[in-house]
Amino acid sequence: MRTGTxxxxxxxxxxxxxxxxxxxxxxxxxxxxxxxxxRTFLIDSVTSxxxxxxxxxxxxxxxxxxxxxxxSPRDAILFDTGHQTYVHKLLTGRKDGFAGLRQGQxxxxxxxxxxxxxDVIENSHASTALSYADGxxxxxALAGTADRKVVAVVGDGSLTGGMSWEALNxxxxxxxxxxxxxxxxxxxxxxxxxGPFGTPWPDGPAAPPQAHCTALAELFGALGLDYLGPIxxxxxxxxxAALHKAVAAERPVVVxxxxxxxxxxxxxxxxxxxxxxxxxxxxxxxxxPHYRTAPTWTTVFAEEMRAVGSEREDVVCxxxxxxxxxxxxxxxxxxxxxxxDVGLAEQHAVASAAGLATGxxxxxxxxxxxxxxxxxxxxxxxxxxxxxxxxxxxxxAGVTGPDGPSHHGLWDSSLLxxxxxxxxxxxxxxxxxxxxxxxxxxxxxGPTAIRFPKASAGPDIPAMxxxxxxxxxxxxxxxxxxxxxxxxxxxSGLEAAHSLGEQNIGVTVTDPRWVHPVDxxxxxxxxxxxxxxxxxxxxxxxxLGSRIAHALSEAPAAPRTCTLAxxxxxxxxxxxxxILRRNGLDGPGIAETVARRLGDLRVSQEEARx
Numbered sequence: 358m359r360t361g362t363x364x365x366x367x368x369x370x371x372x373x374x375x376x377x378x379x380x381x382x383x384x385x386x387x388x389x390x391x392x393x394x395x396r397t398f399l400i401d402s403v404t405s406x407x408x409x410x411x412x413x414x415x416x417x418x419x420x421x422x423x424x425x426x427x428x429s430p431r432d433a434i435l436f437d438t439g440h441q442t443y444v445h446k447l448l449t450g451r452k453d454g455f456a457g458l459r460q461g462q463x464x465x466x467x468x469x470x471x472x473x474x475x476d477v478i479e480n481s482h483a484s485t486a487l488s489y490a491d492g493x494x495x496x497x498a499l500a501g502t503a504d505r506k507v508v509a510v511v512g513d514g515s516l517t518g519g520m521s522w523e524a525l526n527x528x529x530x531x532x533x534x535x536x537x538x539x540x541x542x543x544x545x546x547x548x549x550x551x552g553p554f555g556t557p558w559p560d561g562p563a564a565p566p567q568a569h570c571t572a573l574a575e576l577f578g579a580l581g582l583d584y585l586g587p588i589x590x591x592x593x594x595x596x597x598a599a600l601h602k603a604v605a606a607e608r609p610v611v612v613x614x615x616x617x618x619x620x621x622x623x624x625x626x627x628x629x630x631x632x633x634x635x636x637x638x639x640x641x642x643x644x645x646p647h648y649r650t651a652p653t654w655t656t657v658f659a660e661e662m663r664a665v666g667s668e669r670e671d672v673v674c675x676x677x678x679x680x681x682x683x684x685x686x687x688x689x690x691x692x693x694x695x696x697x698d699v700g701l702a703e704q705h706a707v708a709s710a711a712g713l714a715t716g717x718x719x720x721x722x723x724x725x726x727x728x729x730x731x732x733x734x735x736x737x738x739x740x741x742x743x744x745x746x747x748x749x750x751x752x753x754a755g756v757t758g759p760d761g762p763s764h765h766g767l768w769d770s771s772l773l774x775x776x777x778x779x780x781x782x783x784x785x786x787x788x789x790x791x792x793x794x795x796x797x798x799x800x801x802x803g804p805t806a807i808r809f810p811k812a813s814a815g816p817d818i819p820a821m822x823x824x825x826x827x828x829x830x831x832x833x834x835x836x837x838x839x840x841x842x843x844x845x846x847x848x849s850g851l852e853a854a855h856s857l858g859e860q861n862i863g864v865t866v867t868d869p870r871w872v873h874p875v876d877x878x879x880x881x882x883x884x885x886x887x888x889x890x891x892x893x894x895x896x897x898x899x900x901l902g903s904r905i906a907h908a909l910s911e912a913p914a915a916p917r918t919c920t921l922a923x924x925x926x927x928x929x930x931x932x933x934x935x936i937l938r939r940n941g942l943d944g945p946g947i948a949e950t951v952a953r954r955l956g957d958l959r960v961s962q963e964e965a966r967x
Contacts, residue, residue: 369394375450377424377475388593392417395444396621402455403443404641407759408466411619411632413443415543415590416510419614420444422596423508423539426604430474432506433493437486437515439467439479440635441541449475459759461931466760481763482731483546483701484518486511487538491527494534503534506604510539514546514678517700529581532608537600538582540611541590543618545632546678551700570613577611586613591620630681654809655752657787659684661794662721666692672798673713674721675699675706683723683752703728707735707747714745719798722747726754726766726808733772740804741776747804748797754783754808755844755894756923756937761930767923769808770843771899774873778803781873783844783893785828788817793870810845810894812933818847820868825878827869834863838951839886839916841879843872843893843901849937850892852944857951864951872901880908883916888955890919892947894937897922919954921947 370387371394373379383391395417403410421444423434429449436442446454446464451472457463468476478489490509497505515521528536544550553572574584583606588599596614603610619625619632624644626632633644640647665672666688673695674685680698689696699706703724710720722729729736729751740747754766773781782797782805784790790809797805820828830847831854838857842850847868854864865886869879872893883889883905891902902920909915923940937943941950 371395371398371447371452374448377429377448380421380425380448385594388421392421392593393621395447398447398452398455399443400622400641402458404636404639404644406455406458406460407635407637407639408458409440409443409635410622410644411625411628411634412441412512412543414620414622414625415616415618415632416441416541417444417620418591418593419510419539419541419596419616420448422593422600423510424448425593426597426600427506427508430477432508433477433490434475435478435480435486435489435493435507435509436468437480437509437511437521438483439481441510441512442468442476445475446473449473459761459930461929461935463930465930467763479763481760482728483512483515484520486515487521487524487528487536490536490538491524491531491534494528494531494536498534506535506537508537508539510541512546513540513542513544514550514701516540517546517551517678518702519704525577525580525582528609529577532581534609535604535607536609537603538609538611539600540586540613541616542587542613543590543616545618545634546701548631548678548680548698551678551698573611573613581609583608583610584613585610586615588612588614590614590616651813652787654787654790654812654814655682655684657790657814658723658750658752658794658809659687661791663687663691665795665798666695669719669798670695671717671719672721673697673718674723675710675713676723677701677703677706677728679723679725683725683750685723703732704735707732708739710747711735711739711743711745714740714747715743719801720747721750721798723750723752725764726751726769727757727764730768730772736773736779736804737776741778744778744803746801748794748800749804749806750794751806751808753811755810756928756933757811758933758936759930762927765928766808766810767894767896767928769806770872770893770895770901773806774899774904776804779873780805780871782807782870783872784809784870785842785844785847785868786817787814789868789870790814808844810933812845815845815848818851818868824867824882825876826871827867827876827879827882829865829867831864831866833858833865834861836865836886837863837888837955838865839883839889840864840866840947840951841883841889841891841901841905842866842868843891843895844868846892846894846937846942849942849944849947853947853951856944856948860952862952862955869901873904875901875904875908880905880912883909884912884914886916888917888919888951888958890921890947890951890954892921892942894942895922896925898925917954917958919950921950
């Protein structure tokens with residue numbers, strides 16, 4: 358902002374802002390104070406609860422300007438992606454909710470239509486807002502309310518996704534629908550943005566390279582959009598002037614704003630990894646965790662992948678703007694020429710992996726489980742149809758926790774079971790992750806996938822014996838119940854088995870390791886028990902339980918089956934442990950369900966005899 362020293366107020370301005378209307382009477386000096394208060398609040402709050410810190414510190418002035426120029430919620434302000442909406446939430450009356458940010462019953466870390474009419478869409482997967490904007494502008498025109506403005510705030514990282522350009526192709530072709538595209542350009546997603554949009558500006562947001570800006574103007578102009586900018590994204594007056602100019606144009610416009618991720622918080626600005634993109638509970642002064650965390654599934658994968666890279670020159674890796682979050686950084690440091698960050702473009706990542714496999718490589722596509730949903734067609738038609746050896750490593754599979762419905766990986770086991778020839782593994786412990794990764798990389802005639810959660814990896818769980826490809830982890834008493842546990846839920850299954858043993862219920866606990874296709878040896882083993890219970894952190898529809906029940910349905914005198922899984926619903930945010938417990942997927946919950954089902958089975962058998 359080009360004003361002088363900010364004024365001081367007796368009462369924090371932020372306490373008096375409960376809606377965007379309160380912003381419009383503030384002087385430039387008061388806006389500067391408010392911006393400072395917002396940054397301080399975000400740093401204090403998010404370092405104590407966890408959440409997306411760096412992105413929100415970078416959009417303080419931009420969000421203030423948006424809410425002063427546009428009349429939300431009558432005017433639709435869309436964010437791509439939604440993790441940059443904390444300031445928006447503060448300005449729309451949700452300050453008190455930040456004490457419970459991303460916690461059970463607390464406010465979401467993303468836009469939430471249940472929280473506020475100002476949250477138009479709940480997007481947290483990148484490159485979608487422009488398509489929403491195109492559709493909303495059409496709807497407003499058809500409804501006779503074309504005076505309502507549609508504004509899409511899009512990060513430069515989101516422009517690495519193909520959907521953004523599909524939408525721009527349509528937006529620019531309709532000058533009568535004046536969508537305003539606000540390009541929040543901070544040069545990063547997690548990592549620095551790949552491609553031309555990641556070109557660094559050495560002198561900061563106020564001093565752009567002229568050639569770069571000219572090229573952008575020509576590019577957007579060729580698509581039919583006017584171009585304004587670049588604007589210093591931390592100068593409220595300049596931002597407001599540009600936004601008013603965009604409104605006055607009455608046609609599609611791109612307003613290019615340069616911002617600094619982590620602005621105003623040195624630990625974020627100086628963080629080379631991702632500008633403290635997302636943090637847990639950390640020290641407010643340093644931005645670092647208070648204590649050393651236990652090894653996670655991601656770090657175990659990273660270590661093993663690094664070892665594999667030294668042994669096999671044909672192994673290459675791909676990721677979608679998530680080199681560090683998916684654990685590929687160690688591999689990249691050792692083998693920089695064999696890692697490809699394609700940006701937020703999962704469809705391209707998978708199809709490019711198919712090309713690499715066709716050329717004799719064995720690609721490893723490391724991606725969050727929820728984001729692979731976006732590339733299902735490429736998995737099916739570009740990889741599996743050609744029986745190509747591509748390995749998908751699905752981080753954040755199952756219950757993810759505080760990031761909520763959009764980030765839980767609850768669908769991959771069901772979806773991937775539909776892919777002919779694909780084999781899916783779920784390791785129970787670090788040793789099995791290393792083992793299964795190598796088994797997957799040994800497959801040369803089709804795709805493989807490995808799923809694991811966002812959690813500490815825990816200790817290794819030894820097996821008593823291996824039957825086919827299935828590990829038997831525990832066997833005690835009569836053959837009453839066979840527990841088939843998927844991945845890390847083996848530990849909960851063992852806890853349940855010990856509890857049931859105290860009730861004189863015989864239980865065998867198994868880990869199939871490969872959860873698709875179902876191991877025939879496991880099916881034969883299941884036929885020896887009265888009740889077969891599967892335990893998995895996937896939706897119950899078409900998961901491991903469904904597959905085992907289907908396999909047993911063809912056997913004579915098949916045992917009863919029971920599936921313990923997550924509902925086919927959008928599961929709200931909470932801690933991983935709380936969600937598993939609430940859905941009966943912890944040790945006590947499993948034991949209770951097994952005892953009840955076994956009791957029901959005894960009653961039905963007695964009635965049948967009578």
